[in-house]
Amino acid sequence: MVLGAGLLLAVLLLVGLGSLIVRAVKKSKQASALETSAATAVATLSAVTDAPLPTALPTPEPTLVPATPAPAIQAEWYEARTAQLYKNLTTYGNYRDAADVYLALEGMQIDPKGKMLAITFDDGPYPPITGQILDVLEANHARATFFVKGAYIDANQDLIRRELGLGCEIGNHTMNHEDLEKLSPEERRASVGGVNDKLYQLFGYRIHLLRPPYIKYGDKGTDTRNDIVAMAKAYELAIVNHTRSSHDSHDDYTAQMMIDRTLAEKDELGRGLNGSILLFHDKYAKTVEAMKVIIPALQQRGYQLVTVSELLRCSKEGLNWGWIYSKAD
Ligand SMILES: [Zn+2]
DSSP, rough: OOOHHHHHHHHHHHHHHHHHHHHHHHHHHHHHHHHHHHHHHHHHHHHTTSOOOSSSSOOOGGGSSSOOOOOSHHHHHHHHHHHHHHHHHHHOOOOOHHHHHHHHHHHTTTTSSSOOOEEEEEEEOOOHHHHHHHHHHHHTTOOOOEEEEEGGGGHHHHHHHHHHHHOOOOEEEOOSSSOGSSSOHHHHHHHHHHHHHHHHHHHOOOOOOOOOGOOOOOOOTSSHHHHHHHHHTTTTTTEEOOEEEETTTTTTHHHHHHHHHHHOOOTTTTBSSTBBBEEETTHHHHHHHHHHHHHHHHHHTTTTEHHHHHHTTTTTSSOTTTTTTSOOO
């Protein structure tokens, strides 16, 4: 009986203490509400990114990470994305003061119902081409997604910093441009997980997109495909194919041919530009020349040049780990 009363008293004390803490937290929340929402969002973000580094990547367990349906752009994701952009701009961006950062952020706001597409570059960072492409993006306040090769990261950290500082997205293109179909499940995880770990360790950045080299991820129904999809789910990656290839890797394809092909309203399959994912490589001089025409031309036609994650988040299907995308639907 005495023990029961003692327990009850302890519980009451704990509840009282709890409500005091809640009130204190509420008060501090009200105070912080006076600050800018971006600053608040950054605080939320750093709480997430300050989490201790995982010692090892999780073993793929597809059932642990169910695909999350995202019918439209989610408010909480949008807030987190703004926080991520704010962090990248302040950490890696070349801005003089906070006002510049807010101006840049404003320019990155997306109209989720507006026309948009995603320009992507594979195989970099590759100096001096990557820097020249970033010059074009910066001059036009445009963003793109860079699917980087892990082996190139260490020597080109300044380029990755600049990509992040311009609000671009970084995707995974494996460690050494391996054909994932030819690797064992363990080798696949070392190659893909290695790039994720590198970006997180160097920049505190979490990659959520995988573009398998040669767009090879196993035929439907095969063990290879099932394993690659299971790995993507476990690593929280969406697999990104493309809608249109610029053919910049073809020797006989000129900058003008790339421009004409990219700017055509319809592709060979009759698909329009809206919602498309365009494939380029940041390793050819002609790609830089083509970009100088393509980027302003697309903007003039009203297309928002967004990253792949943004494009997919704004689509009906949303961004789902382990899904394979060639277009936003
Ligand atoms: Zn490639």
